[in-house]
Amino acid sequence: MRKILTTEAQTPQSGTPAGLPANSVGIVEPQSHTFPGPFKLACGRVLDEYTLVYETYGTLNADKSNGVLICHALSGHHHAAGYHSENDKRPGWWDHYIGPGKPIDTNKFFVVAVNNLGGCHGSTGPTSINPETGKPWGPDFPPLRARDWVHSQAQLADHLGIQQWAAVVGGSLGGMQAMRWALEYPERLRHCVVIASAMKLSAQNIAFNETARQAITSDPDFRGGRYLEEESLPRHGLAVARMIGHITYLSDDGLGKKFGRELRSGTFEQGVEELVEFQVQSYLRYQGDTFSSSFDPNTYILMTRALDYFDLAREYDDDPVKAFSHARCKFLLVSFTSDWRFAPERSREIADALMHANIPVSYAEVESPMGHDAFLLPNARYENLFAAYMNNVAREPGSAKNSEVPA
Amino acid sequence: MMRQDLDIIHNWIAPATRVLDLGCGDGALLEKLGREKQVDGYGLEIDPDQIQKCVERGVSVVEQNLDNGLKNFADQSFDTVVMTQALQTLRFPHLVVEEMLRVGRECIITFPNFGQWKARWHLAVSGRMPVSDLLPYEWYDTPNIHFCTFKDFEVLCREHSWKILHRQVVSESPVSGVLKDFLPNLFGETAIYHLTR
Numbered sequence: 341m342r343k344i345l346t347t348e349a350q351t352p353q354s355g356t357p358a359g360l361p362a363n364s365v366g367i368v369e370p371q372s373h374t375f376p377g378p379f380k381l382a383c384g385r386v387l388d389e390y391t392l393v394y395e396t397y398g399t400l401n402a403d404k405s406n407g408v409l410i411c412h413a414l415s416g417h418h419h420a421a422g423y424h425s426e427n428d429k430r431p432g433w434w435d436h437y438i439g440p441g442k443p444i445d446t447n448k449f450f451v452v453a454v455n456n457l458g459g460c461h462g463s464t465g466p467t468s469i470n471p472e473t474g475k476p477w478g479p480d481f482p483p484l485r486a487r488d489w490v491h492s493q494a495q496l497a498d499h500l501g502i503q504q505w506a507a508v509v510g511g512s513l514g515g516m517q518a519m520r521w522a523l524e525y526p527e528r529l530r531h532c533v534v535i536a537s538a539m540k541l542s543a544q545n546i547a548f549n550e551t552a553r554q555a556i557t558s559d560p561d562f563r564g565g566r567y568l569e570e571e572s573l574p575r576h577g578l579a580v581a582r583m584i585g586h587i588t589y590l591s592d593d594g595l596g597k598k599f600g601r602e603l604r605s606g607t608f609e610q611g612v613e614e615l616v617e618f619q620v621q622s623y624l625r626y627q628g629d630t631f632s633s634s635f636d637p638n639t640y641i642l643m644t645r646a647l648d649y650f651d652l653a654r655e656y657d658d659d660p661v662k663a664f665s666h667a668r669c670k671f672l673l674v675s676f677t678s679d680w681r682f683a684p685e686r687s688r689e690i691a692d693a694l695m696h697a698n699i700p701v702s703y704a705e706v707e708s709p710m711g712h713d714a715f716l717l718p719n720a721r722y723e724n725l726f727a728a729y730m731n732n733v734a735r736e737p738g739s740a741k742n743s744e745v746p747a
Numbered sequence: 748m749m750r751q752d753l754d755i756i757h758n759w760i761a762p763a764t765r766v767l768d769l770g771c772g773d774g775a776l777l778e779k780l781g782r783e784k785q786v787d788g789y790g791l792e793i794d795p796d797q798i799q800k801c802v803e804r805g806v807s808v809v810e811q812n813l814d815n816g817l818k819n820f821a822d823q824s825f826d827t828v829v830m831t832q833a834l835q836t837l838r839f840p841h842l843v844v845e846e847m848l849r850v851g852r853e854c855i856i857t858f859p860n861f862g863q864w865k866a867r868w869h870l871a872v873s874g875r876m877p878v879s880d881l882l883p884y885e886w887y888d889t890p891n892i893h894f895c896t897f898k899d900f901e902v903l904c905r906e907h908s909w910k911i912l913h914r915q916v917v918s919e920s921p922v923s924g925v926l927k928d929f930l931p932n933l934f935g936e937t938a939i940y941h942l943t944r
Contacts, residue, residue: 670807672802688811688819691809692819695789695809695819695820696821696824698765698787700787700807701789701807701809702798702801702802702806702807702808702809703808703809703810704795704798704802704810705810706795707795721795721799724799725798725799725802728799728802728803729802731803732802732803732805
């Protein structure tokens with residue numbers, strides 16, 4: 341018999357409030373911590389201090405070896421699982437994969453989900469006040485790289501007393517951060533789970549991001565990025581940016597199956613002059629509008645730039661094998677067949693580089709019609725594979741004590 | 748229970764070496780090699796259920812279709828490249844063996860013997876393609892599209908100047924077990940070849 345971990349007995353959310361699903365982490369509350377600077381960024385600028393907002397699920401074990409860090413994607417945030425109140429219509433963005441009995445099992449792991457620096461959900465970012473001017477940072481917020489996020493997440497780990505993560509996990513842009521973790525802090529993670537990601541974006545990917553940024557900056561309400569000061573908001577531009585992004589996150593097949601050429605209104609009847617609206621038009625507009633009322637345009641620009649700039653092997657002579665030869669953890673990679681934004685080929689390149697570097701890696705190409713979004717959605721094969729991998733992560737002994745990082 | 752051929756392969760692989768297992772199935776061989784001989788390496792597999800089993804065992808498995816070749820692996824980057832019971836499923840078996848010997852210093856291949864008496868008997872008497880417990884498919888739905896006999900395989904080895912380091916024939920039934928040593932191509936069920944250039 342295995343010893344029952346204290347976490348299983350004392351999970352604070354063990355009594356899920358009525359009305360919420362039993363396998364949910366339940367009601368969760370964001371926390372925040374302000375880190376004293378100076379915090380030097382990849383661009384050369386320095387933040388005097390910064391705040392990170394985060395949520396945790398599950399309980400940290402006695403030797404602090406069961407921590408799992410969730411790195412979010414472009415439009416993600418710290419609310420990855422559970423509900424903020426019983427009236428919430430929807431749980432956190434990765435609730436399907438984080439919770440008791442789920443692949444990232446909160447009965448076994450202490451899960452930390454953070455809103456990245458530069459975000460707009462409470463962590464220091466373009467909407468925060470610039471201490472030098474007393475006004476919102478806006479477009480003056482320093483450009484960030486994935487490595488800046490990784491370094492700030494490492495400070496959060498220090499704050500939580502986590503010397504070594506059991507796993508660092510992320511999809512898409514989150515997967516890029518997870519890989520960067522493996523290179524920047526090789527001794528501080530035992531496993532790296534990289535889902536629907538890439539070592540760098542393709543020209544086509546950058547082109548989509550640029551079109552999205554142009555949609556934002558060409559909105560007259562953008563005001564050079566100082567819309568907060570001027571009490572305006574480039575809502576329309578951000579909505580269009582999101583619509584562009586959203587199309588690329590779905591597949592032709594997926595959109596076709598969901599909407600086909602169904603009409604929402606109007607008719608094609610001859611002799612009747614009435615404009616038609618396709619269901620897909622109204623769906624996209626709804627997605628754009630919802631997003632633009634909850635996300636900051638400058639953050640969107642900052643995040644897409646960080647995506648574009650990311651190149652895992654740039655500092656390693658552009659040699660991914662050389663880059664990964666610094667890693668000490670094991671890897672799980674997953675891609676989805678209909679994902680054309682982060683296509684399976686990109687994950688295969690990661691797998692090849694890892695195998696060349698003789699690093700343990702498992703890679704699965706999961707059948708899905710859901711495009712890039714598949715990494716967020718239910719899928720039996722993905723779920724089983726992820727659960728099996730994480731189950732082994734939970735079973736192996738934590739080795740935090742043996743791998744103190746030299747100062 | 749390990750398949751007999753896996754036991755023999757296990758003995759042929761030196762400790763602390765690097766192995767690539769093509770069509771690694773549920774990962775049983777790699778797991779045992781890792782546990783007992785500190786061998787590390789990867790399995791390549793395309794069947795999602797088998798990949799799942801590998802991950803459950805903690806074996807490193809990469810989803811890859813062998814028919815697309817091994818272009819993603821460097822020359823001589825593994826000590827041994829193994830392929831068990833998959834040769835007959837490939838579109839161009841001889842090209843894959845060439846690739847195995849490019850990627851690995853040595854390779855180990857196992858395949859079912861189509862010259863075994865049961866298959867011969869089945870074809871001779873019924874006039875139909877052999878279907879047995881070992882090869883339970885009809886001709887039209889079988890994944891096994893390139894059957895050969897031991898003799899056929901040795902002709903292939905000669906033609907390509909592949910050196911046979913070891914050869915062993917296994918058979919599950921006790922009678923065949925004795926007879927296979929005298930008439931391997933008639934009584935052997937599975938052949939295991941250890942090749943190098």
